[in-house]
Amino acid sequence: MNENKYDIIIIGAGAQAISFLAGICSYIKKNDNHYNLKIGIIDKKENFGCGRVYNHDFPWILMNTPATDLSIDKNNRFEFYEWIKKTIDPSILLENNYDFVPRNVFGLYLKDKYIDFKNQLYNKGIILEDIIDYAKDISIDKNEKVDILLESKNNIKTNYVVFATGPSNSDDYYNLKICKNYIHNPLPANQKLINIPKDANVGIIGSNLTAIDVAVTLKHLGHTGNIFMASRNGKLPEVKGKYLKSYPPHNAQYLNFKKLSEHKKDSLSLKDLIRYIRKDLALHGYHWRNFFFEKNSKPESFEDFKCRVEEAQTSPTPFNIVLGIIPEIAKTWRLVSQDQIDLFMSNYYRQVHQKHGAIPLVNAEKILKLMETGQLLLKGNLTDVNFKNQQFNLNFKNQESLKCDFVINATGPKKTICQNVPKLPFTTLCASGNVNETHIGGIIIDINTGKILTKNGFYQNKLRAIGHNAEGSHPFINNFAWILETSFEVAESLFCEVINAKRTDGT
Numbered sequence: 367m368n369e370n371k372y373d374i375i376i377i378g379a380g381a382q383a384i385s386f387l388a389g390i391c392s393y394i395k396k397n398d399n400h401y402n403l404k405i406g407i408i409d410k411k412e413n414f415g416c417g418r419v420y421n422h423d424f425p426w427i428l429m430n431t432p433a434t435d436l437s438i439d440k441n442n443r444f445e446f447y448e449w450i451k452k453t454i455d456p457s458i459l460l461e462n463n464y465d466f467v468p469r470n471v472f473g474l475y476l477k478d479k480y481i482d483f484k485n486q487l488y489n490k491g492i493i494l495e496d497i498i499d500y501a502k503d504i505s506i507d508k509n510e511k512v513d514i515l516l517e518s519k520n521n522i523k524t525n526y527v528v529f530a531t532g533p534s535n536s537d538d539y540y541n542l543k544i545c546k547n548y549i550h551n552p553l554p555a556n557q558k559l560i561n562i563p564k565d566a567n568v569g570i571i572g573s574n575l576t577a578i579d580v581a582v583t584l585k586h587l588g589h590t591g592n593i594f595m596a597s598r599n600g601k602l603p604e605v606k607g608k609y610l611k612s613y614p615p616h617n618a619q620y621l622n623f624k625k626l627s628e629h630k631k632d633s634l635s636l637k638d639l640i641r642y643i644r645k646d647l648a649l650h651g652y653h654w655r656n657f658f659f660e661k662n663s664k665p666e667s668f669e670d671f672k673c674r675v676e677e678a679q680t681s682p683t684p685f686n687i688v689l690g691i692i693p694e695i696a697k698t699w700r701l702v703s704q705d706q707i708d709l710f711m712s713n714y715y716r717q718v719h720q721k722h723g724a725i726p727l728v729n730a731e732k733i734l735k736l737m738e739t740g741q742l743l744l745k746g747n748l749t750d751v752n753f754k755n756q757q758f759n760l761n762f763k764n765q766e767s768l769k770c771d772f773v774i775n776a777t778g779p780k781k782t783i784c785q786n787v788p789k790l791p792f793t794t795l796c797a798s799g800n801v802n803e804t805h806i807g808g809i810i811i812d813i814n815t816g817k818i819l820t821k822n823g824f825y826q827n828k829l830r831a832i833g834h835n836a837e838g839s840h841p842f843i844n845n846f847a848w849i850l851e852t853s854f855e856v857a858e859s860l861f862c863e864v865i866n867a868k869r870t871d872g873t
């Protein structure tokens with residue numbers, strides 16, 4: 367195999383990778399150059415364009431983001447919405463809902479865009495080659511070329527690698543993987559959840575976004591047994607209601623944070639962020655601490671959730687405030703020092719994330735119905751799950767225990783890459799110190815270029831990470847809008863570097 371066969375290899379062909387390609391296409395549109403480049407993109411065949419997250423599934427597995435916020439064209443926020451109207455048979459949309467569409471509809475859009483981007487690149491002399499395989503391991507050779515070992519046992523060489531491998535599987539917190547009737551990854555639901563007997567008692571570990579997908583699926587499949595949704599905090603996600611609207615903040619704006627950072631001539635701290643957020647929340651009558659970190663936080667009762675759903679049906683909700691503030695903070699993370707980002711991830715991320723992750727009203731109403739009939743029981747203070755005498759026991763702080771026949775894991779993705787067993791394809795890169803991550807997990811990168819920080823403290827030019835792979839430096843990157851935003855920057859910076867290096871080489 368030729369050395370330097372590829373200028374860039376992208377590992378993973380999901381939403382992150384497509385966002386990166388969108389960034390390159392946006393850059394090459396700006397001039398008439400003809401580039402002589404070859405980009406390879408590695409993934410399993412079925413995931414090209416849509417990745418795992420937006421692949422085929424039941425129509426009730428919905429996007430949690432309205433279609434008008436999911437365009438990959440940064441200059442036209444309605445592109446995805448218009449694409450749906452033009453392309454998708456309305457009968458595919460659940461309850462004719464054009465706002466919150468099935469997740470695989472977004473996957474179909476991304477697949478379409480992938481073909482479109484491939485053609486745009488080809489017209490400018492850039493070949494984008496599908497490599498249907500899986501990257502097992504990666505190393506950097508003595509000539510500073512990146513060597514990728516594939517599952518097929520082939521090796522490929524490239525000048526640069528972009529990691530777009532998506533969210534990792536979650537941890538097996540309770541060592542249940544060996545137990546029969548334990549489902550560690552419930553998605554795609556149309557493969558993983560169809561064989562559960564209808565009358566089985568099912569325990570769901572977690573009460574956040576994936577837990578909602580699981581419970582909604584059981585409801586649609588006509589499940590009759592009990593559903594126990596159990597987590598540490600026992601809280602359900604925020605609800606995106608009928609009057610969903612972002613309230614732009616008056617104080618917590620990126621420009622204000624930028625001015626503050628320039629004035630301080632230093633990075634920002636979490637206290638600096640709070641200073642402005644506090645003012646905005648006060649304008650809406652909230653104290654920042656109670657808003658994000660409720661004191662004596664109790665598991666959510668049926669009545670509490672009912673109130674929240676009714677509020678979402680009839681009036682604007684406090685989620686509108688979060689919707690306005692979060693994008694400004696997302697932009698601001700680059701001004702915050704890494705140690706403060708680490709502090710946020712370790713101590714506050716979970717509560718803030720709980721306020722940010724929200725489900726469409728249609729799903730909240732289904733959950734409420736399940737709770738109302740008594741079929742779904744939401745429980746907090748989960749301490750342990752074990753398997754004895756062919757049954758699972760969900761154990762709680764108050765010594766209570768619930769028995770179930772099936773347990774479905776719906777805890778979020780894990781963040782660690784190198785710790786314990788390194789995630790593929792990072793084994794050698796972790797062992798050689800080419801990847802540095804925060805102690806709770808998440809690769810540390812330079813946010814503008816995606817360059818990965820090494821253990822020696824320099825940014826590795828050859829290795830770039832975007833999206834979920836960059837969580838150590840960007841706590842809110844697990845959302846499509848931010849994956850898109852940061853991928854554009856990384857794409858432009860890497861692309862310029864590649865063409866400059868080519869010019870210098872005279873190739």
Ligand SMILES: Cc1cc2nc3c(=O)[nH]c(=O)nc-3n(C[C@H](O)[C@H](O)[C@H](O)COP(=O)(O)OP(=O)(O)OC[C@H]3O[C@@H](n4cnc5c(N)ncnc54)[C@H](O)[C@@H]3O)c2cc1C
Nearest residue numbers: 378380381382413417418419429430431501531532845846
């Ligand atoms: C269940 C779920 C629902 C979400 N819903 C929303 C939402 O509604 N709105 C929103 O804004 N965000 C949402 N997100 C967050 C975010 O948008 C997505 O996580 C993200 O965009 C998914 O795309 P991806 O490319 O990061 O990941 P994936 O879809 O996982 O794609 C990564 C690809 O990399 C491939 N890959 C991994 N390792 C290798 C390897 N070693 N070699 C080759 N290929 C490899 C995988 O096969 C996969 O196809 C959701 C996330 C999840 C997990």
